[in-house]
Amino acid sequence: MMESFDAVVIGSGQGGNPLAKSMAKHGWKTAVIERRYAGGTCVNDGCTPSKTIDASARVAYLARRGADFGVHTGEIRIDMAEIYARKQKMVLTSRENNAKGLTTDPNSSLLMGQASFAEKQPGDGTHLLDLAMNDGTSRQISAARIFLNTGERPHIPEEIDGLRDVPYLDSTSIMELQTVPGHLVVIGAGYIALEFAQMFLRFGATVTVLERGERLAPHEDDDVAECLRGILTEDGIRIITCSAVSRVHGSGQELKLDIVTDDGPQTLDATHVLVATGRSPNVEPLHLDRAGIAQSKSGHIQVNEKLETTAANIWALGDVKGGPAFTHVSYDDFRILRDNLLAKGQRSTRDRLLTYAMFTDPELARVGLSEAEAKKQGREVRIAQIPMKWMARAQEMDEPRGMMKALVDPKTNLILGATVLGVEGGEVAAQIQIAIMGGLPYTALREGIFAHPTKSEALNTLFTTFRDGKE
Ligand SMILES: Cc1cc2nc3c(=O)[nH]c(=O)nc-3n(C[C@H](O)[C@H](O)[C@H](O)COP(=O)(O)OP(=O)(O)OC[C@H]3O[C@@H](n4cnc5c(N)ncnc54)[C@H](O)[C@@H]3O)c2cc1C
Ligand SMILES: NC(=O)c1ccc[n+]([C@@H]2O[C@H](COP(=O)([O-])OP(=O)(O)OC[C@H]3O[C@@H](n4cnc5c(N)ncnc54)[C@H](O)[C@@H]3O)[C@@H](O)[C@H]2O)c1
Numbered sequence: 001m002m003e004s005f006d007a008v009v010i011g012s013g014q015g016g017n018p019l020a021k022s023m024a025k026h027g028w029k030t031a032v033i034e035r036r037y038a039g040g041t042c043v044n045d046g047c048t049p050s051k052t053i054d055a056s057a058r059v060a061y062l063a064r065r066g067a068d069f070g071v072h073t074g075e076i077r078i079d080m081a082e083i084y085a086r087k088q089k090m091v092l093t094s095r096e097n098n099a100k101g102l103t104t105d106p107n108s109s110l111l112m113g114q115a116s117f118a119e120k121q122p123g124d125g126t127h128l129l130d131l132a133m134n135d136g137t138s139r140q141i142s143a144a145r146i147f148l149n150t151g152e153r154p155h156i157p158e159e160i161d162g163l164r165d166v167p168y169l170d171s172t173s174i175m176e177l178q179t180v181p182g183h184l185v186v187i188g189a190g191y192i193a194l195e196f197a198q199m200f201l202r203f204g205a206t207v208t209v210l211e212r213g214e215r216l217a218p219h220e221d222d223d224v225a226e227c228l229r230g231i232l233t234e235d236g237i238r239i240i241t242c243s244a245v246s247r248v249h250g251s252g253q254e255l256k257l258d259i260v261t262d263d264g265p266q267t268l269d270a271t272h273v274l275v276a277t278g279r280s281p282n283v284e285p286l287h288l289d290r291a292g293i294a295q296s297k298s299g300h301i302q303v304n305e306k307l308e309t310t311a312a313n314i315w316a317l318g319d320v321k322g323g324p325a326f327t328h329v330s331y332d333d334f335r336i337l338r339d340n341l342l343a344k345g346q347r348s349t350r351d352r353l354l355t356y357a358m359f360t361d362p363e364l365a366r367v368g369l370s371e372a373e374a375k376k377q378g379r380e381v382r383i384a385q386i387p388m389k390w391m392a393r394a395q396e397m398d399e400p401r402g403m404m405k406a407l408v409d410p411k412t413n414l415i416l417g418a419t420v421l422g423v424e425g426g427e428v429a430a431q432i433q434i435a436i437m438g439g440l441p442y443t444a445l446r447e448g449i450f451a452h453p454t455k456s457e458a459l460n461t462l463f464t465t466f467r468d469g470k471e
Pocket of ligand 2: 187189190191193195213218244245276278324326357358
């Protein structure tokens with residue numbers, strides 16, 4: 001007999017897992033369907049592995065800089081196989097914990113397989129799913145409610161001739177490398193590109209970044225992007241903006257990229273090519289049309305601010321619904337659905353305070369409004385700005401690169417947003433975020449007594465340094 005569930009989550013992502021656990025605890029018979037690994041992208045292919053490898057890259061950087069601090073080390077030797085093993089241990093532990101978390105409640109199960117909407121839907125408000133199980137069997141289940149949390153995968157541009165015929169790397173396969181590339185060419189200059197570019201530079205590769213746009217980090221203000229470019233260039237990454245890759249050819253580790261730049265056509269030699277040109281939603285096997293679920297122009301699942309799709313009793317959460325693709329956003333989608341469905345809440349995605357950090361070193365973190373966004377909205381703002389070298393702790397640590405800026409409403413003195421490009425920038429931005437969340441005026445941070453010499457102490461200086469010269 002066909003099994004029925006009160007709720008089925010498709011994809012074991014960052015929102016779906018906690019949602020499944022809450023629904024099971026609430027008494028609903030719940031299943032998570034996952035075709036690959038429990039924990040989804042963040043745990044297996046994203047945040048956890050990349051930040052674990054990044055920790056090794058930072059140690060390599062500091063070891064090389066030892067002499068700057070009067071600490072003399074011997075020759076640095078990078079063992080990618082050991083770095084990989086350390087990362088893999090972290091991933092497997094987290095994956096296992098995720099799987100355990102989905103199977104401890106008697107109302108909750110984890111079914112390993114790929115889900116699609118069945119060709120014939122009952123039409124009574126419930127939904128039928130076909131499951132192609134990983135053990136080769138197939139089954140059909142019915143669900144009163146469905147939550148789509150299928151995430152995204154690396155986007156491989158069609159327009160680059162020959163790319164699919166060479167052994168290119170993506171954000172997943174680059175984390176399997178057992179040796180350091182000779183020359184890594186990275187296509188794209190977003191989060192994935194810049195994080196990996198710097199990591200592999202620190203492991204000893206020569207690195208070139210090719211960006212088709214005019215600048216890196218297109219979501220950030222011009223001065224921030226320029227400051228970041230300066231830092232990465234100083235480190236030794238070659239960055240070529242306004243560059244279109246027309247063709248990739250060659251084989252093994254003898255690859256060639258034909259590019260067109262402002263200086264004319266060029267051919268670059270590479271041992272490895274990383275494609276980091278964005279991500280595409282995982283929707284194809286679902287057969288969304290069978291359930292009447294509409295997609296946006298980008299192919300993401302269309303949702304309203306309560307994460308409802310165009311089909312009754314079907315919601316979407318996380319990256320697959322489009323918009324900012326971050327773990328903490330997917331997790332917040334979970335909170336919205338939990339409160340609305342299990343506690344008669346009225347939460348929505350409207351006016352969510354967005355924050356994120358790019359884990360280059362130094363980190364580039366943002367919360368709320370940027371200067372460019374304020375200008376676009378025609379919003380009057382006061383701007384406080386300091387170079388990171390004004391932070392005493394950054395000087396003491398000999399990590400003075402970067403800048404901080406914050407936007408303040410001139411009428412209310414409330415903080416509207418901030419960007420911190422600097423040592424542990426993500427943590428400093430989180431301090432400003434808490435002030436925004438608590439509705440504190442900037443003067444509270446200007447006058448706040450922070451322990452000396454913490455990085456937070458720089459907030460005193462930041463909020464006394466407005467471009468208009470007033471305090
Ligand atoms: C290299 C890298 C580094 C990143 N670093 C960060 C970071 O530092 N901070 C941050 O906030 N974000 C980071 N991200 C982004 C973050 O990983 C994602 O935003 C987050 O994982 C999104 O989770 P999700 O809930 O949308 O689903 P995902 O975690 O993407 O999970 C979706 C799951 O659905 C499964 N699935 C898909 N289709 C089906 C189907 N038909 N049937 C069954 N299962 C299916 C997939 O196998 C997958 O496991 C990074 C991403 C990458 C690639
Ligand atoms: N620290 C973090 O939070 C973190 C880390 C990694 C990934 N992520 C998430 O994953 C998402 C995807 O990351 P991403 O870096 O792949 O995408 P992205 O959208 O951030 O950047 C892609 C870049 O590639 C460029 N590009 C596209 N096609 C190109 C081409 N043919 N040639 C040259 N350049 C080209 C784009 O102009 C853009 O600058 C991010 O948007 C982010 O949400 C987050």
